Structure formats: C-alpha cells, structure tokens
Amino acid sequence: MSATRVRVLVVDDSVVIRRLIKEILDADPRIEVVGVAQNGQVAIAKVGELKPDAVTMDIEMPVMNGVDAVRAIRKTQPRLPIVMFSTLTERGASGTMDALAAGASDYVTKPANVGSVMESRKNISEQLIPKLVALTGARRLAGATRTALPPAQPPAGMARNGPNVRRTQPFGLLAIGSSTGGPDALASVLTSLPGDLPVPVVITQHMPPVFTKMLAQRLDSSCRLKVTEAVEGDTVQRGRVLIAPGGHHMELRSRGTSVFVHLSDAPPENFCRPSVDVMFRSIAPVYRNRVLGLILTGMGRDGAAGAGILRTSGGEVFVQDEATSVVWGMPGATVMAGQADRVLPLEQIAATVTAALSQNQGVTSMRQATGPVSGGVRA
Known part of the structure; x- marks a missing residue:
C-alpha cells in the first residue's frame, strides 16, 4: 500500500x-x-x-x-x-x-x-x-x-477512572454502542447470547432511518432474543433487544417499577443521532451501578464520555479490542480515557458478557434483576 x-x-x-x-x-x-x-x-x-x-x-x-x-x-x-x-x-x-x-x-x-x-x-x-x-x-x-496478543484488560498506565464503587447487586441491563463494522460485530455477539439472558439489551448503532429497522429484522431472524427497532414508549424488559431508530436519540426513563424508551430529536452529539453518549447518559440514573456497557468497533469517540458516566455510577464497561475491530475509534477512545474494565477480542465478548450478566442472578427476584433504581432505593 x-x-x-x-x-x-x-x-x-x-x-x-x-x-x-x-x-x-x-x-x-x-x-x-x-x-x-x-x-x-x-x-x-x-x-x-x-x-x-x-x-x-x-x-x-x-x-x-x-x-x-x-x-x-x-x-x-x-x-x-x-x-x-x-x-x-x-x-x-x-x-x-x-x-x-x-x-x-x-x-x-x-x-x-x-x-x-x-x-x-x-x-x-x-x-x-x-x-x-x-x-x-x-x-x-x-x-x-496483528500478531500481538489482545490485552485482557486496559494497558498499563490506563488506570480505571472514577470512584471505586463496589457493585453488590446483579447487573440489570446490557447497553451496547457501535458504529463502523458494528452490524457484523452485533451479529457475532447477539447470536451467541442465550435466549434466557437475565437482563434487557439496548443498542445504539450509528445508522440512518430505514437501515436500523432492517438491521433489527436481520438480527431478530438469527437470534434467540427478540430484536426490534425501538419506538416511543417501548417497555425495556428481559428477553428483548431494542435498537435505537436512525435519526433519533434513544433514552431510557423510569416510571414506577417500569423502564421505557423515550425518543428524542435533540441535536446530534459527536456528529451522531442516535448517539451512544446520549443513551449511556440517560441509563446511569435509572440503573445506577447495575449497568454493563459494551462498546464495539466504530469511528470517532461516541460512547467514551458516556462510559465514564456509567462507571462513575458504579457500572462496568467492556470494549472490543483493536485487533478484531474494523476501526478502533470508539473502543480505543474509551480505553485511552481510562474507562474500560475489560478489553476483549470479538470472539470472547458474548461468553464473557453472558458470564458477567448471569453472576448472582439466582439470589435476586426478577423485579430486582431488571427494574430501575429510584432515589437510591430499588424499585
């Protein structure tokens, strides 16, 4: 070249x-x-x-x-x-x-x-x-x-930022952000997740209108979980994967013991609408320390700032490694900001995420495992 x-x-x-x-x-x-x-x-x-x-x-x-x-x-x-x-x-x-x-x-x-x-x-x-x-x-x-071994954790010098909050409750939500190369990476991860995954999944993939609906349909046909393009008022619940529609930011809000989707036409962030940062920022006050964030391949920095908010609230963030990313912009920016708990090759993400989400779920009721946190008290 x-x-x-x-x-x-x-x-x-x-x-x-x-x-x-x-x-x-x-x-x-x-x-x-x-x-x-x-x-x-x-x-x-x-x-x-x-x-x-x-x-x-x-x-x-x-x-x-x-x-x-x-x-x-x-x-x-x-x-x-x-x-x-x-x-x-x-x-x-x-x-x-x-x-x-x-x-x-x-x-x-x-x-x-x-x-x-x-x-x-x-x-x-x-x-x-x-x-x-x-x-x-x-x-x-x-x-x-390409011959270098992918790191299992952020490189030396990239220390975890934010307070050292100890998570004592099971995860209640998996939130994924992706862009360039994302459709293939999402297919790899979602098709390997079990149908009885104990938490809901929300996704922001940078795509225009029509494309996100088509992506959801394609993923739904090959996944054990139900995958749909999100609409205003959709309920976030276990067994469902909601994808932000092109042209709209997707935010999560709580009402009583339920969590629902709000779609916003607010200006683009990081030149993107939907934006991963917008989604992550809205999730933090709803799920607090029970969020597992995942940032897959993609151009730019979208998601890095939101990852910091998730982790300041006590959540954790995994990112795709450089060797398996089409472009290591979004995951790389998150690592360089010190906001990644794990850096994983694509082929290991689904198993690692499933293990993390399933840990200790048996000791918690369904309501606790998937519901929001309001005012610091579990709903």
Missing part, C-alpha cells in the same frame, strides 16, 4: 456517479483514484491488477452486482476496505445489509439527486472521505500489530 495517499478504486455503473466520486476524491490531498470500474466483474479484475488500498462499490450493477463482487474479493482480500454506496430506501438498506454480511467494511448513502451537484459533493465529502481515511489507517495499523 502507498505510505502516503490512499489509492482508491471506484466502482459504479453510472458514468455520472463515477466521475463525481473521482473528482471529489482526487481533490483531497490524502487520496488518489487509481482506477474505475463499471461493474463487479471488472472490479474484481482491477483489484488484482491495481492493488488499491480501498474500494468504493455500488450495489446494483449489471453483469455482477456489488454484493457478489464483495464476496469474490473477500476470497483473496479479506481485509481490503470496501465501502458500499447505498440509497436511503428499504431496497437499498436490504442490499447494504447483504453486502455487510458478505464482508463489506462500511457504507455511505448515495446521492439521491445527481442534478444537485453541490449537495452531492457535500454528501460524498462528509461521508466517504473520513471513512476511507479511517479504514485504510486501521488496516495499516492492523497489518503491523
């Missing part, structure tokens, strides 16, 4: 879109477009010929579509960053989920109106360029450190 500029192959059946993407990427001094392809079959050949650092891939193309092209490329290039272009439609979301399941690294939403040049340029610049830079940077780092 180039040690400086990111070498990108652009794949799209539209001449207009190919030209638009190429112009925008070439204008960035960090990126160089080394080739274009009009369908998946040509893309496979050019990946072998040009050896790009990253690929942008359309989904719907003649001859060979983007999903099939991803599957073929992954046979010889298991870690080459591939970013899909998708429309903000149910069909586009479904195709994107298929592509991510096939091994795509991430996706951006395709310009809906190529006639609006300014809007299209802004859309591609703000979404695509940061992802290409982050994904290729993560790949280079992984190539240099």
